[in-house]
Each structure stands twice: as C-alpha cells, then as structure tokens.
Amino acid sequence: MATVDFWFEYTSTYSHLAALRARGAARAAGVALHWRVFLLGPIFGAQGLTDSPFNLFPAKGANMWRDMERQAAKHGLPSIVRPDPFPQNGLLASRCTTALPEAKRPAFAEAVFRAEFAEGRTISDPRVVAELLAGLGEDAEAVMGAARSAEVKAALRAETEAAQALGIFGAPTFVTEDGELFWGHDRMEDAFAWAAGRAVRP
Amino acid sequence: MATVDFWFEYTSTYSHLAALRARGAARAAGVALHWRVFLLGPIFGAQGLTDSPFNLFPAKGANMWRDMERQAAKHGLPSIVRPDPFPQNGLLASRCTTALPEAKRPAFAEAVFRAEFAEGRTISDPRVVAELLAGLGEDAEAVMGAARSAEVKAALRAETEAAQALGIFGAPTFVTEDGELFWGHDRMEDAFAWAAGRAVRP
Numbered sequence: 058m059a060t061v062d063f064w065f066e067y068t069s070t071y072s073h074l075a076a077l078r079a080r081g082a083a084r085a086a087g088v089a090l091h092w093r094v095f096l097l098g099p100i101f102g103a104q105g106l107t108d109s110p111f112n113l114f115p116a117k118g119a120n121m122w123r124d125m126e127r128q129a130a131k132h133g134l135p136s137i138v139r140p141d142p143f144p145q146n147g148l149l150a151s152r153c154t155t156a157l158p159e160a161k162r163p164a165f166a167e168a169v170f171r172a173e174f175a176e177g178r179t180i181s182d183p184r185v186v187a188e189l190l191a192g193l194g195e196d197a198e199a200v201m202g203a204a205r206s207a208e209v210k211a212a213l214r215a216e217t218e219a220a221q222a223l224g225i226f227g228a229p230t231f232v233t234e235d236g237e238l239f240w241g242h243d244r245m246e247d248a249f250a251w252a253a254g255r256a257v258r259p
Numbered sequence: 260m261a262t263v264d265f266w267f268e269y270t271s272t273y274s275h276l277a278a279l280r281a282r283g284a285a286r287a288a289g290v291a292l293h294w295r296v297f298l299l300g301p302i303f304g305a306q307g308l309t310d311s312p313f314n315l316f317p318a319k320g321a322n323m324w325r326d327m328e329r330q331a332a333k334h335g336l337p338s339i340v341r342p343d344p345f346p347q348n349g350l351l352a353s354r355c356t357t358a359l360p361e362a363k364r365p366a367f368a369e370a371v372f373r374a375e376f377a378e379g380r381t382i383s384d385p386r387v388v389a390e391l392l393a394g395l396g397e398d399a400e401a402v403m404g405a406a407r408s409a410e411v412k413a414a415l416r417a418e419t420e421a422a423q424a425l426g427i428f429g430a431p432t433f434v435t436e437d438g439e440l441f442w443g444h445d446r447m448e449d450a451f452a453w454a455a456g457r458a459v460r461p
Binding site: 119127 | 306316318319321322325326328329331332333335338339426427428429439440441442443445446449453458459460461
C-alpha cells in the first residue's frame with residue numbers, strides 16, 4: 058500500500074481540518090498515512106515572518122476564519138471555536154506526539170486539534186494535555202516526562218529540519234513516496250490520488 | 260439566476276485556472292458570472308508586499324508552479340508555460356478588459372490568460388494585446404485607444420478600490436450576492452454552490 062507523509066502543525070488551522078479528515082480520506086483512497094508533526098516557527102522565521110501570516114495580513118486572517126467555518130460545515134466537522142490567543146503555543150503537544158509510539162499519534166493529534174479549534178482550549182496548558190492523554194488511556198505523566206527528554210526534543214527538531222529540507226513552507230503538507238509535495242488541506246485528496254496512481258500526471 | 264462576482268487579476272496564476280474553468284463551472288452550477296478585473300499591486304502594496312509572494316518566498320513559489328502543472332493536468336487545461344518575467348505587467352490588458360463591453364470581457368480574459376500562462380507570451384506588449392483583440396473580431400485600435408482614456412483608467416482604479424473595500428486580498432476571489440467572499444480557485448465551486456443555495460451554511 059502506498060504511504061503518504063502527512064506533515065502537520067498544531068498551530069495551523071488547516072492542519073485541524075486535515076487531521077480530522079485524514080484517516081477517513083486515506084482509507085477511502087487506499088493509502089497509508091505517516092503522521093509527522095513539526096514546528097512552523099523556525100520555517101516561518103527563516104522566511105522573515107514574525108507572526109502567523111493570518112495575523113500579519115488582517116484581511117487574509119478574517120477570511121481564513123470564515124473559510125474555516127464554511128469548510129467545517131461542508132465536511133460535517135465540529136463548529137470552529139477560535140483559540141485565544143491565536144496562534145497557540147504547540148510545543149508541548151508536539152513533543153508529546155513525538156514521545157508517543159507512532160501508532161498512537163493520530164488519535165492524540167486529533168484530540169489536540171479538537172481541543173484547540175473546536176473547544177477553544179489552551180493546548181500549551183499541561184493540564185489540558187494531560188487530560189487529553191488520559192482520555193486516550195495513556196499514562197500522561199510518563200508521556201509528558203518523555204516529552205521533556207533531550208531525545209524527544211532532538212527528534213522534533215530533526216523532523217522540523219527534515220520538513221525544511223523537503224521544501225515545506227506551510228502546513229498541512231502531504232508528501233508522496235515519489236517526492237511530490239502537496240501543500241494544504243485543499244490538496245489532501247489530490248495527494249492521496251497521486252499516491253494511489255489515480256492522478257493525471259502533468 | 261444568482262450572480263457571482265468573479266474578481267480576477269492578470270498576473271495571478273490561479274486566476275488563470277479559474278478563468279479557463281469559470282464559464283463551464285458556472286453553467287454547471289446554474290449561476291451567472293460578473294467578470295471583474297482589478298489590480299493586485301495597490302492591494303499587495305498596502306500589505307507591505309513589494310513583489311509577488313511567490314517570488315518573495317521561493318519554496319512557496321516553486322511549489323506553486325508544480326501545483327499549477329498538476330492542476331492544469333487534473334482539469335484538462337493546457338500545460339503551463341511560465342511567463343518570463345513573472346509576474347507580468349497586466350495593466351494594459353486590464354484596461355482593455357475594462358474598455359470592452361461587459362459581454363465581451365470573458366472571451367478576452369480567457370485569451371489573455373492563455374497567451375500568458377499557456378503560451379508564455381508577454382501580455383504587456385501592445386502587439387500581443389492587439390493580436391488577441393483582433394482574434395476575437397474586435398477593433399483592436401479602437402479598444403486600445405479607449406483603454407488609454409481617463410474614463411477607463413478611472414474605472415479600473417475604482418474597481419480596484421471596490422475590491423479592497425470588500426476585503427479582497429488576493430485573486431481570484433468570488434463574492435456572492437449575500438456578501439460571502441471566497442478566495443482562490445480552490446473555492447470556485449464552493450462559491451457557486453453557495454450562490455445556488457446548495458452549500459451547508461455554518
């Protein structure tokens with residue numbers, strides 16, 4: 058079965074839509090997913106951006122929130138609740154994701170995104186993260202302890218560097234085994250069709 | 260029949276995809292289109308951008324061109340030929356569009372986009388524009404003369420200001436009669452479905 062790397066970022070609004078739809082869409086397309094969390098901060102920083110583009114460009118930001126509401130309705134997802142502040146700090150959630158075995162990452166990622174963008178919770182709050190881990194039957198203390206380890210910090214840093222080396226500049230991004238890079242929730246189905254050999258190639 | 264305002268810009272790559280697909284998609288959705296050309300330069304300038312974001316952010320630009328090729332293949336459109344330089348100067352073509360009666364604008368706009376992004380021609384060259392007009396049976400000299408008039412220049416400026424007042428920050432953008440703003444070629448079908456009363460409203 059073809060595998061698609063699904064690069065996601067916890068502060069990214071469209072990563073939320075993608076994360077909540079990814080497993081169903083991948084199943085429908087007959088592809089496997091490799092969930093890879095990374096940090097946009099260093100990548101935006103290298104581009105000279107000091108804040109989310111949605112904050113830097115208010116007209117774009119206003120439209121993004123309305124678009125999120127429309128997209129959530131279109132896809133039957135929970136209504137959007139805007140986190141305050143936006144963007145959130147996703148470092149702890151990212152490290153916890155990295156600390157989990159790969160098979161447990163999708164469910165945790167979905168839980169984090171729901172808490173952040175459908176419930177407006179503060180995902181940098183260790184109590185919130187602990188509650189989400191416990192809700193999935195994880196040993197929250199153990200996972201959060203591992204998340205503070207040098208190994209996990211280095212692993213997340215390495216993933217962010219790998220994303221940057223691939224030319225990733227935003228999230229979500231989907232990368233196929235033959236190296237095609239699809240940026241954005243809007244390209245998720247295209248990426249899966251490409252991986253499954255069903256896309257018209259240019 | 261519901262009408263959707265289709266705001267397009269000649270230097271915008273995704274306006275090309277939208278322009279070549281708009282009439283067919285609108286017909287299929289049962290909506291009418293109001294083709295409105297405007298200039299992104301003043302709007303980007305007000306955002307502090309000094310060049311196309313695709314030039315300012317090279318990783319984003321590289322992905323955009325590959326995405327354009329994939330999207331053209333997906334939708335059965337002509338292969339993409341990158342204009343040099345990019346972005347082109349679309350002022351003359353925009354003024355000629357404004358000088359034409361509204362019913363003649365769609366065919367001219369499609370011809371300009373094809374010349375620019377499927378043939379790599381220089382759309383700021385008056386000979387190219389004259390040839391496109393003549394190819395549509397227009398009196399090229401008369402249209403280009405009108406394009407130089409104070410009235411047409413003012414009308415195009417007014418449309419650009421109207422776009423800015425609507426909160427438009429990029430192209431293409433689709434605006435429905437009830438004021439919903441959909442940004443991007445990726446939202447064209449959503450905008451038409453909304454206008455036709457077939458969208459799930461948030």
